[in-house]
Every structure is written in structure tokens, then in C-alpha cells.
Amino acid sequence: MTEDEPLDAEDYASVHRATALLSAYYHLHTMTLNACMEAWAEFVAEVEEGVEAMWAWEFDNDTRHRDALHSAWPILTERVRALRQPELDALDARFRAATAPIKPLGMSASEMAAQPRWWRWRYPLRVTGDPADELPPTWSPPPLHVD
Structure with missing residues (x-):
């Protein structure tokens, strides 16, 4: 199959x-x-702009869109994955550029990067909001505070 051919019933x-x-x-809807890819894209854009410091402790939870894509990807046919992989790769590259590896917790930086859910081992490079808000200790060195 070529990229120009329409998707088939299996796809x-x-x-x-x-x-x-x-x-x-x-759960509720x-x-x-497409919607999950859009949600991951919106979250990546938020991370690029700066994560609100008061929500820093929710950052791991906010990566759920990428978790969902990770779980769904093997279900898709090779053709669908091939069509969508460049978009996912571009979003992942943007996320990597807007984040840094967390301070190791019993794992080396290379071990964290090799994890299947590598995005779980990163933190944003930029935060917004009250500079007095506490950030997770694994976010070291601290992100740049922007307004």
C-alpha cells in the first residue's frame, strides 16, 4: 500500500x-x-509556553494523553501507524525540547530515557505563576520562571 491509497476495512x-x-x-466520553492526538498537541503547547507552578504536582497526570496514545498505538494497523507516526514524532520532539530529565531516582539518566513511557521521566523547562509555589524536588535544576 502507498500513502495515497485509501484506508481499508482493517485500518x-x-x-x-x-x-x-x-x-x-x-471514562465519561x-x-x-484524532482527539487524543489533539489533546497531546495542546498539552505540548502548554508545556512550551510554561506550566502553571500551582499545578506542578499534576504534571505527571497531565501526560495521560501520551500514555493513552502509547497504549493505543499497537492496536492500530501498520498503515495507520505509519500515517500518524510523523505527527506523533514531531509532538514528542517538541515535548523533549520543552522538558528536561528529572533528577534520577535510583536510575541513571540513560535508564530513564530508555523507559517505554519516557515522557513520565521529564519535567517542564518553564513555569509561570507564583514563584513561591513549591515545585517537585525531582525538577532539578528548577525550571525558568516566566510571566
Whole structure:
């Protein structure tokens, strides 16, 4: 199959199965592959601009969109993955550029980077809000405070 050929029934069935799995992550409503990719893109943009310091302790929870994509990706056909992989790779590259590895917790930096859910081992380089708000100790050195 080439990139110009339309998706077939197997491709659409895989997207449907992925939607069911993604929806389980979000409990109350249907979450499509497109919507989950958009949610990851919006979160990446927020991280690039600066995470609100008062919500720093929620940062790990906010990576759930990438967790959901990680779980859904193997369900998709090779063709669907190939079509969407460049978009996901670009978002992941932006996230890596806007974050740094957390201070190791019993793991080396290379071990953390090799984890299947590598985004869980990173913190934002920029924060906004009250400079007095406490940040997680694993965010070391502290992110740049911007307003």
C-alpha cells in the first residue's frame, strides 16, 4: 500500500478498537485517535509556553494523553501507524525540547530515557505563576520562571 491509497476495512477497524481503548482512559466520553492526538498537541503547547507552578504536582497526570496514545498505538494497523507516526514524532520532539530529565531516582539518566513511557521521566523547562509555589524536588535544576 502507498500513502495515497485509501484506508481499508482493517485500518478502520483498528482505529475503532483504539477509540474504545482511548475512551476507557477518559471514562465519561468517547475519545477518538484524532482527539487524543489533539489533546497531546495542546498539552505540548502548554508545556512550551510554561506550566502553571500551582499545578506542578499534576504534571505527571497531565501526560495521560501520551500514555493513552502509547497504549493505543499497537492496536492500530501498520498503515495507520505509519500515517500518524510523523505527527506523533514531531509532538514528542517538541515535548523533549520543552522538558528536561528529572533528577534520577535510583536510575541513571540513560535508564530513564530508555523507559517505554519516557515522557513520565521529564519535567517542564518553564513555569509561570507564583514563584513561591513549591515545585517537585525531582525538577532539578528548577525550571525558568516566566510571566
